[in-house]
Amino acid sequence: MQNDDAHIEKLLKAKIRDIPDYPKPGIMFRDITPMLKDPSAFGACIDAISNRLSDTKFDYVVGIEARGFIIGAAVANKMGKGFVPVRKKGKLPYKTIATDYQLEYGAQSVEMHEDAVEKGSSVVIIDDLLATGGTAAAASFLIKSAGAQVRGYAFVVELDGLNGRTRLGNVPVTALVRY
Amino acid sequence: MQNDDAHIEKLLKAKIRDIPDYPKPGIMFRDITPMLKDPSAFGACIDAISNRLSDTKFDYVVGIEARGFIIGAAVANKMGKGFVPVRKKGKLPYKTIATDYQLEYGAQSVEMHEDAVEKGSSVVIIDDLLATGGTAAAASFLIKSAGAQVRGYAFVVELDGLNGRTRLGNVPVTALVRY
Numbered sequence: 001m002q003n004d005d006a007h008i009e010k011l012l013k014a015k016i017r018d019i020p021d022y023p024k025p026g027i028m029f030r031d032i033t034p035m036l037k038d039p040s041a042f043g044a045c046i047d048a049i050s051n052r053l054s055d056t057k058f059d060y061v062v063g064i065e066a067r068g069f070i071i072g073a074a075v076a077n078k079m080g081k082g083f084v085p086v087r088k089k090g091k092l093p094y095k096t097i098a099t100d101y102q103l104e105y106g107a108q109s110v111e112m113h114e115d116a117v118e119k120g121s122s123v124v125i126i127d128d129l130l131a132t133g134g135t136a137a138a139a140s141f142l143i144k145s146a147g148a149q150v151r152g153y154a155f156v157v158e159l160d161g162l163n164g165r166t167r168l169g170n171v172p173v174t175a176l177v178r179y
Numbered sequence: 180m181q182n183d184d185a186h187i188e189k190l191l192k193a194k195i196r197d198i199p200d201y202p203k204p205g206i207m208f209r210d211i212t213p214m215l216k217d218p219s220a221f222g223a224c225i226d227a228i229s230n231r232l233s234d235t236k237f238d239y240v241v242g243i244e245a246r247g248f249i250i251g252a253a254v255a256n257k258m259g260k261g262f263v264p265v266r267k268k269g270k271l272p273y274k275t276i277a278t279d280y281q282l283e284y285g286a287q288s289v290e291m292h293e294d295a296v297e298k299g300s301s302v303v304i305i306d307d308l309l310a311t312g313g314t315a316a317a318a319s320f321l322i323k324s325a326g327a328q329v330r331g332y333a334f335v336v337e338l339d340g341l342n343g344r345t346r347l348g349n350v351p352v353t354a355l356v357r358y
Binding site for chain 2: 036094117
C-alpha cells in the first residue's frame, strides 16, 4: 500500500510542471495539464483516487470549479456516482446557496444549486489542489448548509506547508502528491 | 442503434431542467446539473458519447471550460485517452495560444497551452452544449493552429435552431439530445 502510494506519487510528479511566479511573484504553481494529457498518468490518477475512496460510503462527488471538475467528474463516473458542481459566483442557472471565503490569492465566492444534494445524503469533495484549504472548506460549508454530510476529501496535489488539512475538520483527507 | 439513440435522448431529457430567461431574457437555458447528479443518467451519458466515438481514431479529448471539463474528462478517462483543457483567457499557467470569437451572449476569448497537442496528433472536441458553434469552432481553430487534427465533436445537447453544425466544417458531430 505504501509502495503503491510512493509509485503513484513518483509517476504523477514526473508529469506535473512547475511554473514559478504564477499567478503571483513568489508562488510556485503546480501545473497538472501535462499529467492530464498523458493517458496512462491521467488514468492512474483517477484509479488511485477511486481506490482510496473505495471504502467510503457516499452518494455524490462534489467537484470544485474548474480543475476539480476534471478530476471529480472522472472519479464520479469511474465509481458510478453522481457529480455535483460547486462553481464561482454567477455561473449556476438555478437557485443557489453561496458562501464567501479568503483564499491564497484574494477573496472568492462559491455557489451550489440549492437542490444539488438532499438532506441526509453524503458526499466526497474533490479538487486538484489542497493549498490553504479555503475553497474546500467553503464547499464543505455549502454541503453542510444543505443538510448533507462530507465523508472525505481527495486532491491530486497537497501543498504541505500551508496546513490546509487543519481547516477541513475531522474528515479523512487524501492527496496523491505532496510538495 | 436508432432505438438506442431515442432511448438515451429520452432518459437524459427527463433529467435536463429548463430555466427560462437565463442568462438573458428570451433564452431557454438547458440545465444539465440534475442529469450529472443522477448516477445512472450521468453514466449513461458518458457511455453513450464513448460508444459514438469508439470508431474514431484520436489521441486526446479536448474539453471546453467549464461544463465541457465535466463531460470531456469523464469520456477521456472512460476511453483511456488524455485530456486537454481549452480555457477562458488568463486561466492557464504556461505559454498559450489564444483566439477571440463571438458567442450567443457576447464576445469571448479562449486559450490552450502551446504544447497541449503535438503536431500531427488528433483530437475530439467535447462540450456540454452546441449552440451557435462559436466556442467549438474557436477550440478547433486552436487545435489546427497547433498543427493537430479535429476528428470529431461530441455534445450532450444540441440546439437545432442555431445551426451550430454549419460552423464545424466537414467533421462528424454527435449530440445525445436535441431541442
